[in-house]
Amino acid sequence: MEELVYEQLNESVYRETMDNGLQVFLLSKPEMAKTFGIFTTNYGSIDQTFTPIGKNEEVTVPEGIAHFLEHKLFEKEDRDVFQDFTKLGASANAFTSFTKTAYLFTATSQIEKNVETLLDFVQDPYFSKESVDKEKGIIAQEIRMYDDQPDWRSFFGTIQSMYEKHPVKVDIAGTVDSIQEITKDDLYTCYETFYHPSNMVLFVAGNIKPEEMMDQIRTNQTKKEFKEIPDIQRSYPEESKAVAKAEDSITMPVTTAKAMVGVKEDVSSLKGEDLLCAELLSGMILDFYFSKSGAFYEELYQADLIDDSFQFETELDRQFGFTILGGDSRKPDELAKRLKEMLHSLKEQKISEEDFSRMKRKKIGQFMRALNSLEFIANQFTHYHTLGVDLFDVLPVIESLTTSDVDQYVEHWIKEERISVFQVKPQTNE
Structure with missing residues (x-):
């Protein structure tokens, strides 16, 4: 032992x-x-x-x-x-x-x-x-x-x-x-x-x-x-890096439409710590801009494009990866359009050293609090282990990230051919 x-x-x-x-x-x-x-x-x-x-x-x-x-x-x-x-x-x-x-x-x-x-x-x-x-x-x-x-x-x-x-x-x-x-x-x-x-x-x-x-x-x-x-x-079948459909939708008995934007992540070259870094960076960037304290969230909220149902997540694993963000909206077409514009603008949105330092402290705090949960430790340790990563190495990896890492990641992250919009539309009586 x-x-x-x-x-x-x-x-x-x-x-x-x-x-x-x-x-x-x-x-x-x-x-x-x-x-x-x-x-x-x-x-x-x-x-x-x-x-x-x-x-x-x-x-x-x-x-x-x-x-x-x-x-x-x-x-x-x-x-x-x-x-x-x-x-x-x-x-x-x-x-x-x-x-x-x-x-x-x-x-x-x-x-x-x-x-x-x-x-x-x-x-x-x-x-x-x-x-x-x-x-x-x-x-x-x-x-x-x-x-x-x-x-x-x-x-x-x-x-x-x-x-x-x-x-x-x-x-x-x-x-x-x-x-x-x-x-x-x-x-x-x-x-x-x-x-x-x-x-x-x-x-x-x-x-x-x-x-x-x-x-x-x-x-x-x-x-x-x-x-x-x-x-x-x-x-596994060969899969294009581009999305299957740029737009798609279904109808359901809902009162408010849902608009979701998906980013098809390219994980073909990501293994071990590189995969972990990509997961951390995408999560931190999305949180910085799209959490309730983020500038993009505030802009969408003030424009009456989103409500409290708005959410985002990134999942990177062996063989696949995706980022999804969106929620309920009375103006789903406009929300999807603005989300895509915001994602594309990330290359021009430079995160300052001060902001990134704050982002890292927030991420470290979230990670440390999560370590109080036995379920989190056991689940995440097992998850990362299968990907060749040690859960307890996550903290030093977060600490090692720099604004240069952010710039480099964003430069290759958002591409139009890897973005898809999906909507759940209310049924009509027509």
Whole structure:
């Protein structure tokens, strides 16, 4: 077991790679009453085309299967795993993203048994035709529920306007039609390929004793047999750097239109710290101009183009990246036009040393406050780890950023061919 010491933050993380390849990270926080554990596989909704373990030919599985698999792992032949955690006084959950699937629990007691339960249920799949067919109806309802939510439709509609072929354009849950194609065999194929310990990370943070916890995890994994597997071969379609559609829209029963502007990010050359720097810079620049204290926000608000629903976000990951900003507007066409103009003007908007110093202090403050959350640490540490970045290196990276970095980033950031506008328009009675 190796101890990683971060003197600047006064933190230590204990790390060990099990014989089967599972990477384990432990963060001891004895002052905390609770403990948070998260077991993550480097597998998400975009991983639709791959070469199954033990096979030579590539396959493409139905859209939404990663999310479907997440649901099914909680159901065993004789019980529902949520009840196991409840009996141990824990709250359990799971989520699927574009690139990851994670299983987690929070508890204040019986931590060892909860960790054991987390490991055992994820590493012991049970799928039957009957249970798979039953789940299709449940997930179809979930999909229809999201299809009725304007915010969700505007978010994914913007992504779909940017991406033509890449599976990031597909709703993480899939479609009502695509999940009907999922079979028990499909689930086992995906599980056996992506749920091998060598493709997974376990992070436990909270009131734990690292040596005892690591011994327990080591013993748990030693009892199980996992064949060695080669590197997973994933495949993604070639995607243009330009957006698929410069403009697109749908109609829904809303009283106020939504206007969203999407920037299709070019992450093809970004790895590790470079990806982190791009994520930090885009976030800081957007916050400086478009947060409620920003000059652009004030201008849009005074022009009655936005309200409190206005938001922005950047997501950069392996294989894809996007920035989305917008919200409700009574003048959606004008809002979209002004947002595009503002983004293009960033090259001329020079941020002073004083302003950038203030931006860095704000970002550092947000990061330090977030480190008070076990959930944030465990989730983000795992996320960055899969991208080749250490969460606790984020602080020195923020401190190292300069206005020259901002100028260089902005120079190559906003290009017309990578901008898309998506609107949710009110239905008319015509």
